[in-house]
Amino acid sequence: xxxxxxxxxxxxxxxxxxxxxxxxxxxxxxxxxxxxxxxxxxxxxxxxxxxxxxxxxxxxxxxxxxxxxxxxxxxxxxxxxxxxxxxxxxxxxxxxxxxxxxxxxxxxxxxxxxxxxxxxxxxxxxxxxxxxxxxxxxxxxxxxxxxxxxxxxxxxxxxxxxxxxxxxxxxxxxxxxxxxxxxxxxxxxxxxxxxxxxxxxxxxxxxxxxxxxxxxx
Numbered sequence: 001x002x003x004x005x006x007x008x009x010x011x012x013x014x015x016x017x018x019x020x021x022x023x024x025x026x027x028x029x030x031x032x033x034x035x036x037x038x039x040x041x042x043x044x045x046x047x048x049x050x051x052x053x054x055x056x057x058x059x060x061x062x063x064x065x066x067x068x069x070x071x072x073x074x075x076x077x078x079x080x081x082x083x084x085x086x087x088x089x090x091x092x093x094x095x096x097x098x099x100x101x102x103x104x105x106x107x108x109x110x111x112x113x114x115x116x117x118x119x120x121x122x123x124x125x126x127x128x129x130x131x132x133x134x135x136x137x138x139x140x141x142x143x144x145x146x147x148x149x150x151x152x153x154x155x156x157x158x159x160x161x162x163x164x165x166x167x168x169x170x171x172x173x174x175x176x177x178x179x180x181x182x183x184x185x186x187x188x189x190x191x192x193x194x195x196x197x198x199x200x201x202x203x204x205x206x207x208x209x210x211x212x213x214x215x216x217x
Contacts (some may be wrong), residue, residue, distance in 0.1 A: 001022060001025075001040070001043055001099070001100065001101060002022060002023040002024075002025055002098075002100045002101075002119060002149065002151045003020070003021075003022055003023075003097075003098065003100065003150075004020070004021055004022075004096075004097075004098055004147075004149060005018065005019065005020040005021075005096070005097045005100040006018070006019050006020075006058075006060070006089075006094050006095065006096045006097070006141070006147075007019065007023040007094060007095060008059075008091050008092075008093055008094035008095065009091075010091065010182060011091060011092055015050065017058055017059070017080065017099055017208065018059075019054065019057075019058045019060065020044075021049045021206040022040065022043065022046045023040060023083060023085055023104070023149060023151055023154045024038045024039050024040050024048065024081055024082070024083055024151065025038075025039075025040070025080045025082045025083070025119070025151035025153070025154075026038075026039075026041070026071070026072070026080040026081060026107065026151070026152055026153035026154035027039050027041050027078070027079070027080045027154045028052050028076035028079050028080075028107060028110075028116070028154035028155045028156075028157065029076075029078050029079045029113060029155065029157035029158070030077060030157055031077070031155060031157065032077065032080040033077060033152060034077050034079075034080065034081050034167075035077075035078065035079045035080030036209035037067060037080040037081050037207075038067060038080065038081065038082065038083050038151075039080065039175070041066050041154075051065060053125070057089040059089065059091035059094075060087045060088070060089065060090065061087060061088045061090050061133070062085075062086065062087045062088075063086045063087060063088060063146065064084055064085065064086035064148070065084070065085050065086075066083070066084050066085070066175075067079050067081045067082075067083060067084070067176060068082045068083060068084050068117065068150055068151070068153065069081070069175055069176060069177070069178055070177060070178055070181050071116065071150070071152075072106070072114065072115065072117040072153035072154075072155075072156065073109060073113070073114020073115055073116070073117035073156055073160075073185070074108075074113075074114055074156055074160030074163070074181065074185040074186050075109055075112070075113030075114060075155075075156020075157050075158050075160050075163070076112070076113065076156075076157060076158025076159050076160060076162040076163045077113070077156070077157040077158055077163075078154045078163070078167075078171065078176075079107065079109070079113070079116045079153055079154030079156045080154045081153050081176050082116075082117065082119070082151035082152050082153045083147065083150070083151050084147045084150050084151075085145060085151075086146060086148040086149065087146065087147055088144065088145070088146045089119075089141045089142070089143055089144065089145050089146075089147075092142070092143050093140060093141065093142055093143065094140075094141045094151050095138065095139075095140055095141070096123075096138070096140070096141050096147065097137070097138045098121055098133060098134075098135065098137050098138075099136055099155070100119055100121070100132065100135040100136070100151075101119070101135060101152075102118055102119050102135075102152040103118050103119045103120070103121070103134070103135035103152075104118065104135070106118045106152070106155070107152055107153065107154055107155040108155050108177075109155040109156040109158075109160070110157050110158075111157060112158055112159035112160070113155060113156030113157045113158050113159075113160070114155075114156050114160070114185075115155055115156075116152055116153030116154050116155045116156065116158075117150075117153040118152055118154060119135065119145070119150060119151050119152040120132065120148075120149075120150040121133040121134075121135070121148070121149055121150075122147070122148040123139065123141070123143070123145060123146070123147055123148075123202060124145065124146040124147075124148060124171065125142070126143070126144030126145065126147055126173060127140070151170060153180065159184065160185055160186050160187075161187050161206050161210060162208060163186055163188075163204055165186075165188045165197045166197065166200070167195075168182050168186045168188040168190075169182075169188070169190060169195075169197055170198070172190060173195070179192065183205070187201045187202060187205045187206035187209045188202050188205075189201040189205055193208050203207070
């Protein structure tokens, strides 16, 4: 769960304002299925708050709202990616509160799958100075300050070298995995010009990447 609340006094009319939302994270991979991307895990009765609704009502200006590319280790069945959401305060001051989890201990992987990425919260001042916030905190904000939210990713399930190369290619096409991790983590070689899988090179690379069995004395 990623809970974010912010509030202050509207300088235009002197009225107090506040905004609270829960921001989706990742869901773990499981047998035969990837995790569902950018979803609340075991949390109901909440929804994505559209930017178009927030900005006319609150003094917040959004600069980013997207999936987190390469947010975690690989697996045969991919854990879902979290979100990156960022906004700038357009009021003289406000108070920000965060209540989140998985900022230190990553969501674990199973049966050869790697852990997912931890959550991250950054407060960037108007002069560019950045500081990382704790998962549970209350801090003041000033006009021009930007909050960057990166929610955790779900843990992976199974050996990444067993993931179907076509699925890795689809992840790259959807912006969930970049080209370098596709090769280094999944052992999938993608031709950048034709954007397809080089099956021969992929097979050779995966053979080299697999650990050799230990000899018995």
